[in-house]
Amino acid sequence: MFQGKTPLENKGEKYRLDILLPFLDRFINRFDTWSHQAIIKNKLQYLRVKPGDDNHEVMSLELIQAHIAGDTTLSVYATDEFYCSKWCCWDADEGVTGLDEVEDVLRKMGLNPIREGARPGRDGHMWLFFREPIPAQELIDFNSELRDVLQLDSRLEFYPAADKNGYCGRFSQMRLPLGTHRKSGAEMCRGLFAGAESDTDSQLEFINSQPFDAVMPVKRIARLGAAKRKKLEVERIAEETRRQAERQRQRYEPFEKVDLLKVIPPNERKLRKGWWITRCPACAESGHDSSGDNLHINADDGTFFKCWEGHVSGGHTTLEIIRACA
Ligand SMILES: [Zn+2]
Incomplete structure (x- = not known):
């Protein structure tokens, strides 16, 4: 030893x-x-x-x-x-x-x-x-x-x-x-x-x-x-509960597909390995996404996208992103 x-x-x-x-x-x-x-x-x-x-x-x-x-x-x-x-x-x-x-x-x-x-x-x-x-x-x-x-x-x-x-x-x-x-x-x-x-x-x-x-x-x-x-813990749990409820609701609520490549102008996104990287409008509403790279949109299909929210939490739901774009 x-x-x-x-x-x-x-x-x-x-x-x-x-x-x-x-x-x-x-x-x-x-x-x-x-x-x-x-x-x-x-x-x-x-x-x-x-x-x-x-x-x-x-x-x-x-x-x-x-x-x-x-x-x-x-x-x-x-x-x-x-x-x-x-x-x-x-x-x-x-x-x-x-x-x-x-x-x-x-x-x-x-x-x-x-x-x-x-x-x-x-x-x-x-x-x-x-x-x-x-x-x-x-x-x-x-x-x-x-x-x-x-x-x-x-x-x-x-x-x-x-x-x-x-x-x-x-x-x-x-x-x-x-x-x-x-x-x-x-x-x-x-x-x-x-x-x-x-x-x-x-x-x-x-x-x-x-x-x-x-x-x-x-x-x-x-x-x-x-x-x-x-206080932070309570806020975090409340936010997570709200998100879960939203996901649950969304599962049963049909919504129009939106092609984000038609909504977000080309000069506001960057192409990287088959994905357009851009600011997430839903994050931006709450003052987040300062580096402008939370939202990833599939280059072949603009209706397929995901908010990574700094790769930390689950990110925004499809519906939240579509609403923020409207
Ligand atoms: Zn987001």
Whole structure:
């Protein structure tokens, strides 16, 4: 599992419980599963260790020690078994801004953000640590409210994150600070905290001495984000219900076929692979389709067309498009 020494080989060496235990306590949300970096076929990957594996190993002080010594590079999960988190983290990759603005607001809220892993051109990570675990959904709502108010770059990542099925923080993980990044280009650099000397002792002393934040300020902001999220959900469901009803009705309501190639002038459409691409009039009515390419009309038969609505949702029905054209 390890490049270099395994924790078992390390067992003879004494680890410094007083320094490593607070570090583990701060970052580890769950002990049964974690990941580590490995280079496989020249590609950096995170291999997950989980119950049921052969020689399954739980998170331990030995592993933390191996990580800090550079013998392995750990990545840890953002939530515990109940999808609650002891920390949250913003991640600004190369060319992504916003950490300074977020830090400013967090400090005004009386919180204590900690920066780590900055390299030239890259702002790195910013962590908050809490006195007690917070449900990942609340942290996500907290971030989305900040994102909204500060108009943040959408590329500024935040963990725990929701996966595409809406499970909050289920597979979110962060590379544990003070480890050696094995990615090529990162030149085996270590994730160091800003505000302390770069030697391991100073770094550990610094992070171990940082206060934990109260959860209430975060929860209060999260409530605002949650209200917006719920409102959007209600609107989305209402819109989908309306669409379904419209489709259902249309199925039984006969209507004249319309040849859109006769309705939409040739200079307002572009031919691409047998389809005319143009602005969808139904989308345009609601202020959408800014790039003007939602409606696809079959080049051989202008009565056969479809609104893709950004390829995201089902698009407009035939009847809606015909009505918008009239
Ligand atoms: Zn449309």
